[in-house]
Amino acid sequence: MENFAFYSPTQFVFGKDTESEAGKLVKRFGGSKVLLHFGGGSVVKSGLLDRVKKSLDAEGISYVELGGVMPNPRSGLVYEGIDLCKKEGVDFVLAVGGGSTIDSAKAIAAGVVYDGDFWDFYRGKRIEEALPVGTILTIAAAGSEGSPDSVITYEDGMYKRGASGDAIRPKFSILNPALTQTLPPYQTAAGITDIMAHLYERYLTNSKDVEVTDRMIEALLLTMVHEGPRVIENPNNYEARANIMWAGTMAHNNCCGVGRSQDWLSHTIEHELSALYDCAHGAGLAVTMPAVFKYELSHDVMRFAKVAVRVWGCQMDFDHPERTALEGINAFKNFLSSIGMPVTFGELGAKEEDIPKLVDVLCNGDGRTGSISGFITLNEEECAKIYKMMM
Template sequence: MENFVFQNPTKIIFGKGTESAVGKELKAHTNKVLLHYGGGSIKKTGLYDRICASLKEAGVAWTELPGVQPNPRLSLVRKGIEICRQEQIDFILAVGGGSVIDSAKAIALGVVDDGDVWDFYMKKRTPTKALPVGVVLTIPAAGSEASNSSVVTSEDGWYKRYVDAEVLRPKFSILNPELTLTLTVEQTMIGIADMTAHIIERYFTQVPNVELTDRLIEGTFKTLIRNAHILYKEPHNYAARSEIMWSGTVAHNDWLSTGRIGDWGSHMIEHELSGIYDIPHGAGLAIIIPAWMQYVYKANVAKFAQFGNRIFDVEANFGSPEETALEAIRRLKSFYQSIGLPVSLSTVNIPGDRLAEMAAKCVENGPVGNFLKLYKEDVQKILQLAL
């Protein structure tokens, strides 16, 4: 096990009706916020009205910035930075899923900095301060409600890049599973794929003696599998949605990272995919991860065999460790397919004519991944396997 420091200051407020507390939570930090959200869904469901009523009751003023798209755009981030400076806003409230939260975090970075916020995403500079952010989560998937990460896409070259900084962890996040009942089955399953990816990226480590977090990861993964199948058939099952919502936060709040060195190569590859083709991030990960597994499993066959034994109940006597590892990959793909997710690029009509371009962009700053270092030719082969 590696040395580690774990500190997650995000206050989680979980359960039915908890969005009514948003005004009170904000009042402890500010008198004026930027209310940041996506399209019109929060207005159709009545959530927007409930949020506004809570803000009014608490005496918190607000300015709005709607329009966040999936794979949030840098241009809107820059607009948000300008609004916050003009209106002297000192807190940002993100109401939505990972894209809204990531956009809010990017705005929070840019407002307090004199340079170009994109520099942080291109690793030219390291952020040390940001405006505080609060969250009302409506789409459990990205885990950004308690993470230190933000992912944004620049329209100039369609680069999708991330930044990690402790200053980006939200001050509070409100998680009401009732707010997810309006999601389609497809949206729900894409979100679950994102959660499984966060778990897989942490699970496949070359660090030995990480038994506790291995077991925590395995338990979270099995919880996701069980409740994904329930929601696929019963999308209004509140108990299952509660399990999924909390699992998504746990999957990416770094509790499961303690003492480990995760991989993250699949995420870097998928960023090129969704950066160019605008595919939902979770759907892209359901395609890339099995291909990545197929390419790298020989780097630690025993870890993949353990994955099969403990998560997919592949019998210990199924065959050799390598046969068990390969069966585990097959069962992961089967799970994704069973909940309606794509597992190949051809399924979502993405051709193979830009694989070299994506591979080159992926490794512009050096190889990706830690389980096995991946260079341009490796990334291109994984994308080829994903076809």
């Protein structure tokens, strides 16, 4: 196991009706003037935003609003949010929504207290300072509610890039599984896929002898395999929603990823798909992962066999472990298809003729020099091959 530091100071408040505690929590973490940041109309229509405002009012906390966050959140709204916060003297950013809203809120929080262009952070500068951020989560997916990460799409060129820093870890996150019950099945499934991707990307490691984190990742994958179909069958299953929600947070606060190298090639390769076609991130991952994993299989057959046996219940073929390994990848692909996810390029609206453009941005965009690295290293030709495997 490699040396590591682990720090996850977010206060999680989990369960039914917990959004009513938002005001008290903002106050506890020093907020007096809040930016209420959200996406489309659903948090307005559902009455959630009103309940949050009521909770802020009860504590005498004032607020300004900025809605309109899109999936794959854009730089334009971040600039707008930074200006608004500066003008209004905002001292706390409260995200009400999913990963996109939270990521946008984190970008604003970092940008407000930074003299330069906030995009510097997405070019690799570490975030050292930010306004405090809180979240009220409405979809179990990105894990942004407990992570120090944010992913934003830069509109001039449609680059999708990530930034990181403990300063943007949420001070608190309110997780009410009931809020996720109104999600359409496709969004629910995309969230499940994103959570499983966070687990697989940590599982695919070149570190040896990391049994504790292997087992923890497997535990969370097994939870998704058990609860995913239950929630697709009955969207109002609170218990299944609750298990998925906590698994989503544990999958990405890194308690199961410490001390080991991680992969993240699937995320990197997918980012170009959702940036270009504006597909749901989870849907893009469902198409990307099986292809990437098949390409990676020969690099470490036993690792893929291990997850096949332990998570997918495959019988170990001791004479031909690569068959077990492949069976596990196919079982995962079938699972994704069974919960309603696309598994081919065409289903995403992606086109073969775009592959050279995708590969060029992927391997050469924004400071990269002809390759990307994770579990293995991939050059342009190999990336093109993987995109073709998705067809």
